[in-house]
Amino acid sequence: MKKGKPEVITFKADPALVAAMEGIDNRSEFIRSAILSALDGVCPLCQGTGILTPEQKRHWAGFAQHHHVERCSTCDAPHLVCDAGRTREAADH
Template sequence: MAKDKKEKTEKSQIVAFKVDDDLANFLDKLPNKSEFIRRAILAQFNMTCPLCTGSGVVPAGLHTHFEHVIEHHSSRPCDKCKTPVTFPLSAEGVVPADKGRLEQFLKGGPLYCTKCYPSIPPCDDCGWHVMMEKVAEHFKKVHSH
């Protein structure tokens, strides 16, 4: 039951867009068009979870196997100074001072330690902090769609 409440909280924004009649009819025939649209968007961004393949549930064997791996691999070096940085699985409950830094990483951006993050300038287009020598790579990866 707590999981259902959490999912509803995370999906509180409504997004609307126009489609032609054929696509509207197709979507109306789906058992859960919102879920279909979410999955299609995530697939387009190549962000489908490799463990659950977008279903939101993993088989018990995979859960048991990867729970230990995730628990013991929740840090990596700062992209600038190489100091080990521990990161959460979500930005929920993160202190406000760290929220932008960790959200950037969780959304696919670079991970910086608390010392390096403020010294690296933000991108004018998206606000991510990106080292000058990585700006061209950042634009190809994030802004070339």
């Protein structure tokens, strides 16, 4: 991360967001923390855009040959599963 003088970043907020933030003592720190938290959960491939480039799609296609998405039986969250050591037929069941 580049060190140096902090930059000021501004954004527009609708009235509902402004009202929701009333009473927060340090809104700047709150917003910084919320952004850092959101960035921690960004997809490592698309980096939050929701779109893969043609190059990323090719890499994904190779990865997907040996991996699949399934839902966790405990929390129901979708997650990637490596098929190494499993036959694809067994992975589909």
